[in-house]
Amino acid sequence: MENKFKIEEVRKFWDKVANDYDRLNEKVNRVHEQRFTEAVKYLELKNNDRVLNIWSRTGKAVPYLKKLAKINLYNLEVSHQMLKIAQKKYPKERFELTDLERLPFSDNYFDAVLSLETLEHTPRPLQLLKEFQRALKKGKKLVMSLPPRTAEVPLRIYEAFFENHGEGPHRFLPSRRVKKMLSEAGLKLLLHKGTLLIPAGPKGLQALGEKVIEKMQKTPVRELGIRQFYVCQK
Numbered sequence: 001m002e003n004k005f006k007i008e009e010v011r012k013f014w015d016k017v018a019n020d021y022d023r024l025n026e027k028v029n030r031v032h033e034q035r036f037t038e039a040v041k042y043l044e045l046k047n048n049d050r051v052l053n054i055w056s057r058t059g060k061a062v063p064y065l066k067k068l069a070k071i072n073l074y075n076l077e078v079s080h081q082m083l084k085i086a087q088k089k090y091p092k093e094r095f096e097l098t099d100l101e102r103l104p105f106s107d108n109y110f111d112a113v114l115s116l117e118t119l120e121h122t123p124r125p126l127q128l129l130k131e132f133q134r135a136l137k138k139g140k141k142l143v144m145s146l147p148p149r150t151a152e153v154p155l156r157i158y159e160a161f162f163e164n165h166g167e168g169p170h171r172f173l174p175s176r177r178v179k180k181m182l183s184e185a186g187l188k189l190l191l192h193k194g195t196l197l198i199p200a201g202p203k204g205l206q207a208l209g210e211k212v213i214e215k216m217q218k219t220p221v222r223e224l225g226i227r228q229f230y231v232c233q234k
Helices: 007-026 029-042 062-066 080-089 125-135 149-161 175-184 203-215 220-224
Strands: 050-054 072-077 094-097 110-116 136-146 188-195 227-233
Touching: 007 029, 007 080, 029 062, 029 110, 029 136, 029 188, 029 227, 050 062, 062 072, 072 080, 080 094, 110 125, 125 136, 125 175, 175 188, 175 227, 188 203, 188 220, 203 220
Parallel strands: 050 072, 050 110, 072 094, 110 136
Antiparallel strands: 136 227, 188 227
């Protein structure tokens, strides 16, 4: 499977919005930060583990990962401008540019891979998943999040009323397609979870939405959560 956009288009878009990225996400901080607080629940890291964070954007995941253990963290980023911002924020961390297709690491290199809201922006998503599988050690985990296809509508509604950095070139995928690609890449799905059924509004209403979707993970309601998590194992 290949998308119609190229990595140069993806990079150009995120370079353009890089300086506004953190400011705009602070306005929806609870929803934005949820990707980190939820993802780390599934990472079982030990001291000296090698962990890949792709793509890392302005480095928001760094402190969440560093709290888990004294890890060797490798951050790969698409945007030149976001990479510069991240390096300024975390000067002691590794940040490198990526094309979301070829990983500059040997086989069986990582103890964990974290990929948050990345696959939908990848020109060749199956190729990237195969790279995750190649670079992971046997028995180790990939934790991934991305919006489902149904998220296009709430995204358009939100952007009609509120300032947003946008998504740029992307393709939101239905979970069945994601699961098929994971299998084709040689990754075993351990968990698929829908979250953020009601991503905006009063805190109580959002909390109610999470209770509802938590109880309905085995129904089509799961697909309505705007952030889907996939926990996989090599």
